[in-house]
Amino acid sequence: MGLALLVFVAFSCAAPPKKPTEPKEPLEKAKDPFSILSEKYRNKAMEYEKDGELGKALQSWEIVASLTPTDGQVTKKIEALKTQMQTMADEHFKKGLSHYQRNSMEAARKEFLTALHYNPNHTEALTYIKHKLPGEDYSLYQVKGGDTLKEIAKKTYNDPNKDFLIAYFNDLKVDTKLVPGNTLRLPVLESPTTKATIEPKETAMDAKEISADAKTLLSKALAYYKVKNYRETVSISEKVLEYDPANKEAHQLINESYYQMGRSLLQGKKYKEALDVFDRLDPGYKDVRESVALAKRQLAGEHYLRGVKYFTDEELDKAIKEWETTLTLDPNHPKAKKDIENARALLQKLKEFK
Amino acid sequence: MKRIGLDLRCLLSIGCFILILSFMGGCATFRGKPPEVEKPKPEVSKVETPPLQQVFPNFIAVVAREGDTFSSLASKYLKDPSMDWFIAEFNEMETLTPGQPLIIPLKPYQRGGLTSKGYQTVAVLSYHHFSLDRTERLTVTKSTFEEQMKFLKDRGYRVITLGQFFDFLEFKGQIPKKSVVISIDDGWRSNYDIAYPILKKYGFPATLFVYTDLIVGSEKTLTWDLIQEMANNGMDIQCHTKTHRNLTKMEQKESFKEYFEAIEKELLVCRTMVKKKLNIDVKYLAYPYGDTNPLVNELLKKQGYQGAFTIKRGSNPFFIHNYRVNRSMIYGDFDLNQFERNVTVFTEESLK
Numbered sequence: 158m159g160l161a162l163l164v165f166v167a168f169s170c171a172a173p174p175k176k177p178t179e180p181k182e183p184l185e186k187a188k189d190p191f192s193i194l195s196e197k198y199r200n201k202a203m204e205y206e207k208d209g210e211l212g213k214a215l216q217s218w219e220i221v222a223s224l225t226p227t228d229g230q231v232t233k234k235i236e237a238l239k240t241q242m243q244t245m246a247d248e249h250f251k252k253g254l255s256h257y258q259r260n261s262m263e264a265a266r267k268e269f270l271t272a273l274h275y276n277p278n279h280t281e282a283l284t285y286i287k288h289k290l291p292g293e294d295y296s297l298y299q300v301k302g303g304d305t306l307k308e309i310a311k312k313t314y315n316d317p318n319k320d321f322l323i324a325y326f327n328d329l330k331v332d333t334k335l336v337p338g339n340t341l342r343l344p345v346l347e348s349p350t351t352k353a354t355i356e357p358k359e360t361a362m363d364a365k366e367i368s369a370d371a372k373t374l375l376s377k378a379l380a381y382y383k384v385k386n387y388r389e390t391v392s393i394s395e396k397v398l399e400y401d402p403a404n405k406e407a408h409q410l411i412n413e414s415y416y417q418m419g420r421s422l423l424q425g426k427k428y429k430e431a432l433d434v435f436d437r438l439d440p441g442y443k444d445v446r447e448s449v450a451l452a453k454r455q456l457a458g459e460h461y462l463r464g465v466k467y468f469t470d471e472e473l474d475k476a477i478k479e480w481e482t483t484l485t486l487d488p489n490h491p492k493a494k495k496d497i498e499n500a501r502a503l504l505q506k507l508k509e510f511k
Numbered sequence: 512m513k514r515i516g517l518d519l520r521c522l523l524s525i526g527c528f529i530l531i532l533s534f535m536g537g538c539a540t541f542r543g544k545p546p547e548v549e550k551p552k553p554e555v556s557k558v559e560t561p562p563l564q565q566v567f568p569n570f571i572a573v574v575a576r577e578g579d580t581f582s583s584l585a586s587k588y589l590k591d592p593s594m595d596w597f598i599a600e601f602n603e604m605e606t607l608t609p610g611q612p613l614i615i616p617l618k619p620y621q622r623g624g625l626t627s628k629g630y631q632t633v634a635v636l637s638y639h640h641f642s643l644d645r646t647e648r649l650t651v652t653k654s655t656f657e658e659q660m661k662f663l664k665d666r667g668y669r670v671i672t673l674g675q676f677f678d679f680l681e682f683k684g685q686i687p688k689k690s691v692v693i694s695i696d697d698g699w700r701s702n703y704d705i706a707y708p709i710l711k712k713y714g715f716p717a718t719l720f721v722y723t724d725l726i727v728g729s730e731k732t733l734t735w736d737l738i739q740e741m742a743n744n745g746m747d748i749q750c751h752t753k754t755h756r757n758l759t760k761m762e763q764k765e766s767f768k769e770y771f772e773a774i775e776k777e778l779l780v781c782r783t784m785v786k787k788k789l790n791i792d793v794k795y796l797a798y799p800y801g802d803t804n805p806l807v808n809e810l811l812k813k814q815g816y817q818g819a820f821t822i823k824r825g826s827n828p829f830f831i832h833n834y835r836v837n838r839s840m841i842y843g844d845f846d847l848n849q850f851e852r853n854v855t856v857f858t859e860e861s862l863k
Contacts (some may be wrong), residue, residue: 177719183764190563190574190610190611190612191565191572191612194612194613194614196573197612198614208627209627209863210626210627211627212621212625213626216620219569220570220572220614223565223567223570223572223787224565266830267860267862269623270630270830270862271861271862271863273623273625273682274625274627274862277622277623277625277682283682286830287682287829287830290830291831291832291835292805294806294809294812294834295805295809296803306758316767318767318768319767321666321768321771325813326809326813342809344805344806344809344810345805345806345809346805346806347759347804347805347806399623
């Protein structure tokens with residue numbers, strides 16, 4: 158009886174573990190999380206491929222290959238994907254190069270980026286996008302026989318006295334004898350603008366916000382210019398420059414306003430004021446150089462006459478001062494020099510007489 | 512014999528009973544109740560169990576265990592707990608659960624943040640002054656700054672160092688998808704009194720660009736001692752020239768040579784001073800007024816600067832010129848929406 162009971166119990170107890178052994182396989186798999194991981198990345202790889210994320214797809218396939226090294230299909234898949242990506246990278250790089258050579262920089266940038274997306278180790282694409290597209294800050298010069306730093310500076314910068322720059326950037330002394338064939342690094346020069354006033358911090362604010370503000374101000378300035386209110390035009394245009402220092406329209410409005418103000422003062426025979434205004438303009442702007450010369454001659458004439466008046470009033474010191482000013486303004490004045498000499502001689506005689 | 516036979520039967524019955532009991536016990540255990548004897552030593556077994564992992568040249572496959580975090584895994588496998596994002600982003604996971612298999616990548620997997628849909632960008636924020644309650648264009652109040660830092664934290668932005676940022680620009684290192692850089696210009700006292708404690712509170716690194724002539728320790732300016740204290744606590748110190756002169760403009764009556772020597776000095780003196788006062792090797796410059804030109808860029812390279820910042824607004828892709836990096840000035844009157852518009856992290860553009 159005991160034996161029967163034992164057999165019964167043994168069977169009844171043994172039975173339940175048997176049932177779970179049926180789904181034992183999935184449980185066993187659960188114990189191998191790496192096969193789950195492999196499956197997960199296999200699915201990911203296929204999704205990435207579908208989305209065109211070939212780089213991520215490749216990474217995922219490489220994980221699958223590492224976790225399931227016996228799967229020969231995956232290895233083939235990886236090789237095919239690598240070849241495809243390399244081909245695409247090269248094609249996009251070539252397109253980029255073609256755009257670059259035609260000066261289509263935006264299109265070139267996109268192609269170089271795409272090349273890098275397909276092959277992050279594409280060093281040429283990286284060089285172009287990182288260094289060549291933004292423009293280099295220097296040029297390279299190969300020394301020829303007989304070159305000196307002064308000659309190179311003259312050729313490059315139109316100024317032989319900038320030889321010190323070439324020496325500085327190439328660790329040379331100014332009088333170093335150059336070796337033909339050597340390469341020199343020459344910094345690109347943009348003419349540095351002259352600082353006119355103290356700049357507030359806000360002068361170099363961001364372009365987008367500024368452009369809105371600048372546009373409004375610029376239209377105001379233009380309105381003032383049209384009604385010949387030149388002072389207000391200048392004042393508002395200078396505000397535009399605070400926002401946008403390189404705004405060409407503002408510069409143009411300022412120049413034109415000063416020019417018109419100068420012409421008007423010249424016509425009104427206010428020569429000194431005219432000179433002050435013309436002084437703010439580039440001498441090469443319109444006929445500024447001639448206008449300045451005219452204003453100086455006229456002003457010199459005024460000072461000369463004032464000197465004559467002082468002379469007749471026997472105020473010789475003041476007369477000399479006026480005629481000196483005359484000569485400063487017009488070094489070729491026909492009478493001032495002689496009259497100064499006469500006045501000085503008279504002064505000397507007066508001293509001796511006293 | 513009979514007695515013996517009886518005894519034998521008796522013994523068999525007792526044996527069976529004991530066996531039944533023990534089998535029943537065994538069955539009960541099998542049905543799910545953990546044996547009590549195993550309870551007292553779970554921690555010992557945890558410590559002794561080696562982590563489930565498979566190591567490959569480019570990655571390690573691991574199974575997360577109880578108590579693991581991205582940060583602890585980064586600390587263990589990448590030797591840097593702050594690289595938690597590197598693991599989380601690769602696995603496209605936000606949380607970690609025990610038993611979960613995952614990949615620890617061992618090298619950058621997405622340089623430049625390039626995808627088929629576009630590329631990553633990083634904003635460099637630029638602050639100047641801070642105040643308790645006064646708002647001006649270049650002065651941000653304490654509460655606004657705190658609000659902005661909280662915004663970054665809450666929205667999952669990661670504030671990175673200039674070193675990490677330039678690794679990204681060089682297409683070498685990888686940075687978190689939502690990265691941002693914080694910088695403060697000049698060297699005003701309010702940087703220490705107001706911004707620094709808030710940055711410390713959030714654990715955010717930041718860079719102070721000083722122009723050394725300002726560091727005189729007046730009521731409104733910093734002293735070298737205060738800068739040293741900040742540097743000791745994670746603030747990066749870089750240059751903003753000596754006098755804050757515009758490096759692209761010649762003074763009136765200045766010859767080109769005098770101009771060149773002056774700007775060379777602006778860069779050199781600042782760098783030398785920071786080295787002398789703080790023993791920090793300066794690598795980066797913030798241009799006064801944000802202005803530069805190719806000559807200034809070349810001068811910076813010659814003097815060993817590795818990059819420089821304008822104040823042209825916009826986030827930076829990796830392919831920005833290293834000496835013309837954009838920075839976005841954060842104005843005192845910005846609300847959070849305006850602030851958010853300055854921390855964009857991705858530019859969409861099909862790259863297929």
